[in-house]
Amino acid sequence: MSSTRFRLAGATFALLLVAVAGCTTGEGVDVDGADGASAGGVLNAAIGGEPDQLDPHKTSAYYSFQVLENVYDTLVEPDANLEMKPSLATEWTTSDDQLTWTFTLREGVRFSDGSPLTSEDVVYSYTRIIDEKLNNAYRFGTVKSVTAPDPSTVVVTLSAPTPNLLANLGGFKGVAIVQKSNVESGAVTTKPVGSGPFAIGSYNSGDSIRLVRNDNYWGDKPKLDGVTFTFVKDPTVALQNLRGGEVQWTDNLPPQQVPALLDGDDLTVRSVPSSDYWYLALNQARKPYDDVNVRRAVAFALDREAITKAAKFGLATVNQTAIPQNSAYYYEYAPYRHDPNQARQLLDQAGVSDLTMDLMVTSEYPETVTSAQVIASQLGAIGVNVKIRTLDFAQWLDEQGKGNFDSFMLGWLGNVDPDEFYYAQHHSGGTFNFHKYANPAVDQLLDRARTETDQAARKQQYEQAAKQIVDDASYIYLYNPDVAQGWSKQVSGYEVRTDRAIRFRDVALAR
Amino acid sequence: MARFVLRRLLQSCVVLLGVTLVVFLLLQLVPGDPVRVALGTRFDPQTYEALRARAGLDQPLVAQYFDYLGRALTGDLGVSFRSGRPVTSIVLERLPATLSLAVTAVVFATLIAFPLGILSAIRSGSFVDHAARVFSQFGVSVPDFWMGIMGILLFAGVLGWLPPSGYVALTEDPAGWASHVALPAATVGLVTASILTRFIRSSMLEVLSEDYVRTAEAKGLRTRVVVLRHVLRNALIPVVTVVAVQLASLLGGVIVIEVLFAWPGIGRLTYDSVQARDYPVLQGAILLVAALFLLVNLLVDILYARLDPRITVR
Numbered sequence: 065m066s067s068t069r070f071r072l073a074g075a076t077f078a079l080l081l082v083a084v085a086g087c088t089t090g091e092g093v094d095v096d097g098a099d100g101a102s103a104g105g106v107l108n109a110a111i112g113g114e115p116d117q118l119d120p121h122k123t124s125a126y127y128s129f130q131v132l133e134n135v136y137d138t139l140v141e142p143d144a145n146l147e148m149k150p151s152l153a154t155e156w157t158t159s160d161d162q163l164t165w166t167f168t169l170r171e172g173v174r175f176s177d178g179s180p181l182t183s184e185d186v187v188y189s190y191t192r193i194i195d196e197k198l199n200n201a202y203r204f205g206t207v208k209s210v211t212a213p214d215p216s217t218v219v220v221t222l223s224a225p226t227p228n229l230l231a232n233l234g235g236f237k238g239v240a241i242v243q244k245s246n247v248e249s250g251a252v253t254t255k256p257v258g259s260g261p262f263a264i265g266s267y268n269s270g271d272s273i274r275l276v277r278n279d280n281y282w283g284d285k286p287k288l289d290g291v292t293f294t295f296v297k298d299p300t301v302a303l304q305n306l307r308g309g310e311v312q313w314t315d316n317l318p319p320q321q322v323p324a325l326l327d328g329d330d331l332t333v334r335s336v337p338s339s340d341y342w343y344l345a346l347n348q349a350r351k352p353y354d355d356v357n358v359r360r361a362v363a364f365a366l367d368r369e370a371i372t373k374a375a376k377f378g379l380a381t382v383n384q385t386a387i388p389q390n391s392a393y394y395y396e397y398a399p400y401r402h403d404p405n406q407a408r409q410l411l412d413q414a415g416v417s418d419l420t421m422d423l424m425v426t427s428e429y430p431e432t433v434t435s436a437q438v439i440a441s442q443l444g445a446i447g448v449n450v451k452i453r454t455l456d457f458a459q460w461l462d463e464q465g466k467g468n469f470d471s472f473m474l475g476w477l478g479n480v481d482p483d484e485f486y487y488a489q490h491h492s493g494g495t496f497n498f499h500k501y502a503n504p505a506v507d508q509l510l511d512r513a514r515t516e517t518d519q520a521a522r523k524q525q526y527e528q529a530a531k532q533i534v535d536d537a538s539y540i541y542l543y544n545p546d547v548a549q550g551w552s553k554q555v556s557g558y559e560v561r562t563d564r565a566i567r568f569r570d571v572a573l574a575r
Numbered sequence: 576m577a578r579f580v581l582r583r584l585l586q587s588c589v590v591l592l593g594v595t596l597v598v599f600l601l602l603q604l605v606p607g608d609p610v611r612v613a614l615g616t617r618f619d620p621q622t623y624e625a626l627r628a629r630a631g632l633d634q635p636l637v638a639q640y641f642d643y644l645g646r647a648l649t650g651d652l653g654v655s656f657r658s659g660r661p662v663t664s665i666v667l668e669r670l671p672a673t674l675s676l677a678v679t680a681v682v683f684a685t686l687i688a689f690p691l692g693i694l695s696a697i698r699s700g701s702f703v704d705h706a707a708r709v710f711s712q713f714g715v716s717v718p719d720f721w722m723g724i725m726g727i728l729l730f731a732g733v734l735g736w737l738p739p740s741g742y743v744a745l746t747e748d749p750a751g752w753a754s755h756v757a758l759p760a761a762t763v764g765l766v767t768a769s770i771l772t773r774f775i776r777s778s779m780l781e782v783l784s785e786d787y788v789r790t791a792e793a794k795g796l797r798t799r800v801v802v803l804r805h806v807l808r809n810a811l812i813p814v815v816t817v818v819a820v821q822l823a824s825l826l827g828g829v830i831v832i833e834v835l836f837a838w839p840g841i842g843r844l845t846y847d848s849v850q851a852r853d854y855p856v857l858q859g860a861i862l863l864v865a866a867l868f869l870l871v872n873l874l875v876d877i878l879y880a881r882l883d884p885r886i887t888v889r
Contacts, residue, residue: 114847116613117658124615197625199618253659269668270839271742296740296837300724304731304739428850458607458852465611476616488617495619 104277104289105573107555109566110302110314114270114295117253120240121189121198126477129237130315130566131273131293135176136240136258139167139186139218139233146339146391146480146563148230152181152241152259153218162225162517167218174280175243176263183212189241190220200239202495203232225515227522231481236565261286261569271295287557287572306331306550312573313551313558315566319377319431322548333550334560335379341386342431342475343539344439349467349500352416359537360400361410365446366439367402372543375435380543385530386476386485388544390562393482393523395530400540407446420449422470428457432473435542439473464498472499475545478563482526483514490533501538580873587869594865595647595858599640602854609656609852630656643858652862653855657848662859666844670863673840675745676763676833677825679756683764684771685818691768692775696783697802707772714769723762723835730758740837759836763829767821774817778810785809812883819875826871827864 115128120136123129139153153167173181190210193200206229208221220229233239246257254267261283262275276290294311296302302316307330317325317333325333346353346362353359368382381388384398411417423439425432433454440450455463463469476485488494491510492502506529513525533539549560557570610627627633634642643653652662695707731739737758743751782788783806791801828842837843841860848856879886 116851117660119659122659124613124617197621199614199622201622202617202619205619250659268839269665270672270843271837294741294837297834298724298740298837301727301740301835301837304727305741308731308735308739310738310741456607456850458609458612458850461611461616462606462608465608474616484617496616 104287105575106274106290106292107288107313107568107571107573108292108294108311109568110294110296110305110311110316112295112297112299112302112316115273118256118264118267118273119247119252120237120242120256120258121193121200122253124199124238126564127295131275132237132240132256132258133260133565134262134275134291134568135256135260135264136237136242137173137260138237138240140230141234142231142480142563142565144559144561148234151234152186156230162227163222165220165222165229167220169216169218170282171216173259173282175246175257175259176278176280177243177257178280179243181241181243181259182215183218184215185241185243186210186218187212188244189239192242192247193239203235203239225517227515227517227519228481228483231484235480235484236478236563262291265290283569286569288568291568303550306552309552312555313549315547315549315564317548317550319379319548322379323377325550326548331550331552332555333548335546335548336560336562337381337388337390338477338545338547338564339387339391339479339562340475340477340564341383341388341479341541341544342380342435342473343386343541344471344473345499345539346471346537347467347469347499348502348538350470352414352419353470355414355416356536357410357414358416358419359540361407361414361416361446362443362448363400363537363540364403364410365407365443365448366400366540366542367442368542369402370442371435371438374438375431376543376545379546379548381546382543384534384541386539386541387479387482388562391479393526395527397531397534399534404445411446411448417447418449419447420451422453423450424453424455424460424463424469424472426455426457426460426474428460429475431475431545435473467498467500473542478565480563483510486510486526486529486533487514490529490538499538501533501536503532503536503538506532506536506538576877580877583873583876587866587873590869591862591865594862595644596640598858598861599643602857603636605852607852609854612851613656643855647862652859655856656853657851657856662855665856666841666859666863669839669841669844669860671744672742672838673826673828673833673842675752676756676759676829676838676840677822679760680763680767680825680829681818681822683760684767684821687764687768688771688775692772693779693802693807695772695776696779697798699780704776707776711769711772714765715773719762719766719829720831720835722765723759723832726758726762727836740835742837742839759829759832759838763825763832767825770821771814771817775810775814778813779806782806782810808882812879815875815878815882819871819878823868823871826867828860 111127111130113127115123115131116125117123118128118132120132137152139151140148141151143149152170152173154170156165156167158165169183175181187210190204194204206222206224206226208223211219213219240258242252243257246252255264261278261281263278265274265276267273272292272294274290274292277286277288296305296316299316299318302314303318305311306314322333322335325331326335346359348354372378372380372382384400385395387393423436425436427433436452440452443450464472479485487510488496490501490506491497492507509525509529513522516522516525547560547564551558554574556572610623610632613626614623631639646653650663654661655665691707695704698704727739730737737754741755743755745752788801788805791805828840828845830842830846833840833842834846841864845860848860
């Protein structure tokens with residue numbers, strides 16, 4: 065065969081190679097000392113997906129917040145028990161009418177680029193969220209104004225007492241203090257500048273984000289030189305990376321392997337109860353689910369133990385109310401034992417037979433798909449024929465928004481204050497009340513608790529509301545899942561948090 | 576030749592214009608609201624309306640399309656709903672990863688498929704032939720993600736020879752790139768090799784039964800010469816088409832494999848964009864893939880003329 069014939073093929077191939085060689089991914093500017101000999105080392109962490117963007121005020125993705133938790137600060141932040149503790153603000157006072165909160169900022173705080181962080185930056189950040197109606201604007205519903213009388217003082221003026229203001233301003237990094245010039249240049253989406261323990265070193269789209277230690281950090285200097293987040297969607301592959309030493313930390317573990325990993329000793333795997341909850345909601349705008357007896361029948365028909373076993377391999381705690389035992393607002397109440405006979409009687413009372421129920425779940429959260437199969441068989445036992453509809457999340461949200469469902473299963477994640485989840489989901493005017501629950505008594509309790517400044521009275525109001533919500537089976541709460549994360553034996557100083565915030569600032573890496 | 580290329584490039588522009596329209600319309604039919612996905616579950620209605628307006632989704636469809644097209648003609652493919660970054664750079668920065676995976680996989684595949692397909696054809700019915708057929712049946716019927724996971728467990732887990740996933744740019748560290756590309760390229764390459772082996776085998780068998788092959792043998796040429804000069808050359812025309820189609824489809828990104836191996840290519844970008852209903856990025860990615868497909872086809876047509884003197888391009 066003549067070689068000239070294949071010259072063209074060779075040229076095509078060479079051209080492709082040149083094209084490959086000519087481009088590199090990302091706009092990464094490598095500024096870290098990953099290859100240097102400094103003591104701290106770089107921790108590689110595998111997370112399950114790529115952040116959509118890194119502007120803390122515009123993203124709603126958990127993957128983004130896994131990274132941003134280490135880059136940004138808030139005025140206050142939740143400790144291990146989810147109580148708000150000083151962060152950028154060292155102290156605060158509240159006026160007698162509870163309408164004016166005055167925060168004193170920490171001295172000498174700087175952004176990672178060295179510029180000072182002052183009360184003007186706090187005003188800018190909050191005003192941006194409110195004026196541009198960004199994702200977390202709902203947290204500032206009662207905020208009338210935010211002002212900076214001097215560089216270290218921030219005054220927040222409210223239209224009504226807001227007992228959970230601290231949780232709203234510090235619950236997570238979605239309300240972080242950003243730098244105005246960073247936002248206005250547009251760099252915030254890929255190279256955000258915060259005041260947290262680490263700063264963004266480089267971002268390689270689709271592949272990894274490198275954080276480097278922020279030497280301007282106001283707190284104890286992080287021991288690590290940096291943290292590299294890689295995006296590994298498949299849990300088996302993430303675990304293989306951890307085992308092989310390519311990464312030293314991951315939260316993307318195959319759930320079915322977690323029980324065995326907890327007992328093994330080549331890795332450290334910890335599982336703690338989270339403040340998340342998963343539930344079943346029945347559409348009360350549709351018959352016969354407007355009848356409380358039908359909803360209660362479903363609640364009695366469910367065997368929560370069997371559901372958690374199938375969906376979470378036992379890594380969850382069954383619960384008939386929203387929040388778990390370790391929360392300050394936990395309310396012990398479990399009126400629904402697994403009782404198919406009772407369930408059938410309730411259906412008879414409601415005059416319902418031959419019921420076919422549509423159950424909408426999403427492949428985004430595989431536990432809803434697995435749970436749905438168990439729920440379907442349990443409801444089948446009381447004569448309810450469940451038709452499971454598995455959608456991708458975009459379509460799922462769309463159907464939910466339009467009210468096109470008989471029932472759905474979903475979770476509510478990272479819960480800190482009850483106002484946030486009870487009001488949105490069970491107040492007749494709540495933004496997440498897609499199942500159209502309306503009970504004037506509950507509305508009144510939630511309205512009152514929202515502005516109740518006496519903590520004991522507020523807790524009591526939420527308990528009353530919780531009882532009514534469970535009795536009405538507005539949501540049929542199922543379980544609180546555990547958070548399972550694993551890391552190599554080289555890693556020390558890491559704690560799994562119930563709100564799933566990933567903090568590497570106190571972590572050290574033995575080498 | 577130059578006129579041929581010019582005419583084909585013009586035709587390609589028309590095709591690409593059609594692609595933009597079809598893709599735009601199809602995306603409108605896909606259920607799911609990008610604004611809801613971007614906001615997640617906690618937001619109030621004003622936030623929803625504000626983001627919808629910022630993303631330009633409150634405009635009429637016709638306006639949205641012509642606005643898009645007008646900017647696309649100047650090379651501006653809009654900005655991503657998800658990140659607010661320019662689509663052109665998002666798509667282009669994923670190209671090297673996909674190109675290097677696709678090219679390596681096709682090279683790997685041809686290195687396996689050519690010897691195997693040729694041997695299988697000239698020793699039809701032999702042990703080699705049966706083995707080759709079992710191999711290609713395996714490759715086309717076993718799901719690639721399963722092969723990928725098995726590869727990871729074996730080569731990264733048990734043997735510890737290769738990293739389980741990840742990407743290193745060829746320009747940064749060629750050795751690192753090679754160790755990272757090996758597993759995904761071998762997985763994709765095995766599937767492609769199976770398809771090619773079957774095709775080369777049948778194409779060779781067809782030519783082997785031609786009269787001129789018998790003549791060549793009858794005049795005493797060595798088998799080697801007959802196979803390489805007479806059979807392979809003539810069998811190659813359809814094979815080149817298949818190789819090109821395989822390459823072109825791999826350039827579109829191998830979604831499952833890219834997701835599995837955490838490979839930052841076009842396929843993974845497409846997957847993430849579909850999940851988020853990030854229409855501008857999807858449109859950009861599909862446009863790029865269509866353009867690559869047209870380019871590969873053009874090159875194949877030119878290659879035909881070089882392979883077979885009877886074919887001329889005009």
